[in-house]
Amino acid sequence: MDVEGKRTDTTVLVVDDVAANRFAMGALLRRAGHQVVCVGGGHEALAELDVRLRDGTLPDVALVDVGLPDMSGFELCRRLKARPHMAGLPVVHFSAAAVAPGDRRLGLEAGGEAYLTVPAEPGEIDAVLRAAVRAARLRAGDQALARRLSLLSEAIVTIQAARSLQGLADAAAEGAARLTGQPAAVFVLGPDDELYRGSSRDRTSLALPDAGAHRAVAALLRRLTRGQEGVQITSVAAPLWPAGFFRPGVQHDARLVLIPTQDGRAAVCLATPTRGVRRVNPERETLMARLAQATVLAAEPLLMYQVERHVALTLQHSFLPQPHRLPELPGIDVEVRYVPASRETEIGGDFYAALRVGDGVLVGVGDVVGHSLEAATVMVEIRHALRAYCVDESDPAVLAERLDRMLQHYHPDVTATVCLALIDPGTGRTLIADAGHIPPLIIRDSGSAEYTKASGPLLGLGVPHPPPTELFLEPTDRLLMVTDGLIETRGVDLAVSMEQLRVAAAEAPHGLDTLCDTLLGCFGHDREDDIAMLALRPV
Template identity: 80%
Template sequence: MDANGRRTEMTVLVVDDTTAGRFAMGKLLRRAGHQVVTATTGRAALAELDVRLRAGTLPDVALVDVDLPDISGFDLCRRIKARPHMAGLPVVHFSTAPLAPADRCQGLDAGGEAYLVMPAQPGEVDAVVRAAVRAARLRADDQALARRLSLLSETIIAVQAARSPQELADAAADGTARLTAGPAAVFVLGPDDELYRGTSRDRTSLAPPDKGAHRTVAALLRRLTRGQTGVRITTVPAPLWPAGFFRPGVEHDARLALIPTGDGRAAVCLATPTRGVRRVAPEKEALVARLAQATVLAAEPLLMYQVERHVALTLQHSFLPQPHRLPELPGVEVAVRYVPASQEAEIGGDFYAALRTPQGHLAAVGDVVGHSLEAATVMVEIRHALRAHCVEESDPAVLAERLDRMLRHYHPQVTATLCLVLIDPGTGRVRIANAGHIPPLIIRDGKGADYAKASGPLLGIGVPHPPPTELVLDPTDRLLMVTDGLIETRGTDLAVSMEHLRAAATGALPGLDALCDTLLDCFGHEREDDIAMLALRLAQ
C-alpha cells in the first residue's frame, strides 16, 4: 500500500515450468491488480532479469517454484541474491508438494523472504507477496539511509580537512552532489562579500558564470541571511537565480540551504536545481541541511584566517622595502624577492633589509619562528630594531646580541633566525653573523658555489654569539641569502635541499635578477612558507 493506504500495483516474476501452474498463479495475481512476467526455467528467469535490469524495469518480487527442471528454486534465489544490482529483489518460494520444515528453512537460508505451500488462498498469496515487497523496500530504505549517512560523514571529514574557503566549497559541493544524486553548487560568502564557489565534479561547463552572476548571488545570499539564525531552506525561482551554475547556460530554480556564521558576517549556501530535474526528497534535504551546518562551522575559522592573513600580508608589504625603493648602496648592487606562501599555507615572519651604516652596507634576511599574525608583527619589530641599532653599531655579531636581548625582553616565547652581512664596497671585505639561519651562498664566476662557514644560535634563547665570519668577495662573485621557505620540503632533509639550491645557483645565468628568478622557478611554486631572498655583488 502507498502512504494513503491504497493498494499499489506491482510487477511479479513467476518462475514455474508447468503451464497450468503459470496460468493459475498469473490469473490469481492479475486479479489482485498485479502485472505478471513469467519464466519456465531458472536460467530463463536470470536472462529475463538481466534484460529488465538493463532497461531499469526489474520486477518488484519473484515467485519461484522450488522444483525447476534445470536448477532448483533455492539455487536460483542464491544466484539472484549474489548479483549486486538484484540482491534487493524479494524472492518467495512455492511448491505444490509437501516439504519438511528443513526444506522450508533451506529456502530462507538461500535468501528467500517467504515460503508458500500451494494451493493457497488468493488472499494469502497476495498478502505474502505484498509483505515480502514491503519488507524489501523497508530494508532498501534503511540501506539507502545508511549509505547517505556514510556519505554525509565522509563529506564532513573532507570539509573539515579543507585548508581554504575554496577547498571547503569544492568539498561541500561534491558531497552535496553525492547526497542528492544530482548537480550542486556551494557558495561561501566572506565578511568582505568575497564569494567562493564550488561545483560538483560531474558538472561540465565550457563557460562558467561571469562576475555579474557571482555578484548577483552574493547580493542574494546577503539579503536572504540577514537577521537569520540556523539553517533556512528556500527556493529561488530561475529569473532571480543566474543560469549556468548547475548546467552550462541552463536556467534552474535553485533550492538553497542557507546558514550564516555565528556573527552573521559571513554565510554558506548549498544549492541544488529544481527545474527540469526531480526535486530532492525531504530525507535527503535534511542531510543537506546537516551538511550546511558542518560547512559553516568549518568556514568560520578559515574566513577568520583569511582576514588575519590579509592583515599580516599588508603589514609585511608595508614594512618591507620594495625593490625600486631600496636605499642607495654605493658600490654594491642588490636584488630582492619576497613571495608569500600559497593561499592554503599560514602566514610567516620572513623579512629582508638592506641598510647603509658608517662602516659599510648591512644586508639582512630573517625569519620569525611560527606562522601567525604575531610572527609578522614581531618581524616588523626586529626589522625596526635593526635599523635603529645599526645607526651607531655595524658589527654583525654585536647587532645579533642586541636583537637577541630585545626579543627575550619583549617576546620571551618567540625565537627567530637571522643572517647579517656587513660588506665594505671598497675592499670587498664581508663580515657575517648567522643566528640559526641558512648561511649565505657565495657563487663564484666559473668556480662553483659554496656556503659561508658561518653559524650561531637562534635569536631569543640567550646563548652568546660567536665573532663574525670574514671573507672577501671578488668583483664577479655573488652573495645569496634566503629563508628556508624557498627550499624546505616536508620529509626532505634540509641539508639535501641546501645542496639542491647550491647546484641550481651554480647553473644560473649571470646577474642578480637572473639568479633570483632561476631559483624561484626551480623551488618557489606552491610553497608552504614565505620566501625572502636577497642577492648582492660589488658594483661593476
C-alpha cells in the same frame, strides 16, 4: 511469457513451468491489484530479470514454484540473491505438492522471505506477497539511509581536514553530489563578498561560468542570507540562477541549502539542480542540512585565518621597504624580493633589511619561527630594533646579541633566525653573523658558488654568539641571502635543497635582478612558507 500493462502498486514475477498454473495465479494476482509477469522456468526468469535490470523495471517480488524443471526454486533464489543488483528482490516460494519438513527451512536458507502451500486463500497469497514487498522496501530504505549516513560522515571528515576555503568548497561539493546523486556546487561567501566555489568531480572543468555569473550568485546569496539564522532551504528558478554551474551551458532551477556563519558576515551555500526532481525528499534535505552545518563550522576558522592573513600581509608590505624605496647604498647594488606563501598556507615572519651605517652597508634577512599574525608582528619589531641598534653599532655579531636579548625580554617564547652582513664597499671586507640561518652564498663570475662558513645559534635562546666571519668580496662577486621558504620542501633534506640552490645560482645570469627572478622561477612556486631574498654586488 505474458505481461499485462495495467499500472498497479506492485509487480509480481510468477515462475511456474505449468501454463495453467501461471494463468490461474496471474488472474488471482491481477484481481488483487498487482501487475503480473509470468515465465516458465528458472533460466527464463534470470534472462527476464537481466532485461528488466537494464531497463530499470525490476519486479517488486518473485513468486517461485519450488519444483521447476531446469533448476529448483531454491537454486533460482540463491542465484538471485548472489547478484548485487537483485539481492534485494524478495522471493516467496510456493508448492502444490505436500510440504516436506525441511522445505520451508531450505527456502529460508536460500534467501526466500516466505513459503506458501497452494492452493491457498487469495487473501493469504496477497497478504504474504505484500508483506514481503513491505519488508523489502523497509530494508532497502534502512540500507539506503545507512549508506547516506556513511557518505555524510566521510564527507564531514574530508571537510574538516580542508586547509583552505577552496579545498573546503571542493570537498563539500563532492560530498553533496554523493549524497544526492546529482552534480553539486558549493559556495562560500566571505565577509568581503569574495566567492569561493567548488564543484563535484562529475562537473567538467570546461566552460565555467564567467565572472558576471559569480557576481550574480554572490549578490543572490548575500540577499537570501541577510538577517537569517540557521539553515534555510529554498528553490531558485533558472532565470535567477546563472547557467553552467551544474553542467556546462545548461540552465537549471537550483535547490539551495544556505547557512550563515555565527556572526552573519559570511555564508555557505550547497546547490543542486532541481530539473527532473518531482518532489522534495525530506530525508535527503535533512542530510544536506547537516552537511551545510558541518561546512560552515569548518569555514569559520578558515575565514578568520583569511582576515588574519590579510592583516599580516599588510604589516609585511607596510614595513618591508619596496625595491624602489631602498635607501641609497654607496658602492653597493642591491636587489630584494618578497613572496608571501600560497593562499593555502599561513603567513610567516620573513624579512629583509638594507641599511646605511657608519662603516659601510648593513644587509640582512631573517625569519621569525612560526606562521601567524604574531610572527609577522615580531618580525616588525626585529626590523625596528635592528634599525635602532645600528645607529651606534655596526658589528653584526653584536647586533645579533642585542636582538637575542630583545627577544628573550619581550617575547620569551619566540625564536628567530637572522643573517647579517656588514660590507665595506671600498675594500670588499665583509663581516657576517649568522644566527641559525641559511648562510649567504657567494657567487663568482667564473661560474662557481659557495656558502660562507658563518654559523651561530638562533635568536631567543640566550646562547652566546660567536665573532663574525670575515671575508672579502671581489668587485665581480655577488652575495645572495635567502630565507628557507625558497627551498625548504617537506620530506627533502635541507642540505639537498641547499646544494640545488647553489648549483642553480652558479648557473644563473650575472645580473642581480635576473639572478633573483631565475631562482624564484626555479624554486618559488606554491611554497608553503614566505620567501625573502636579497642579492648584492660591489660597484
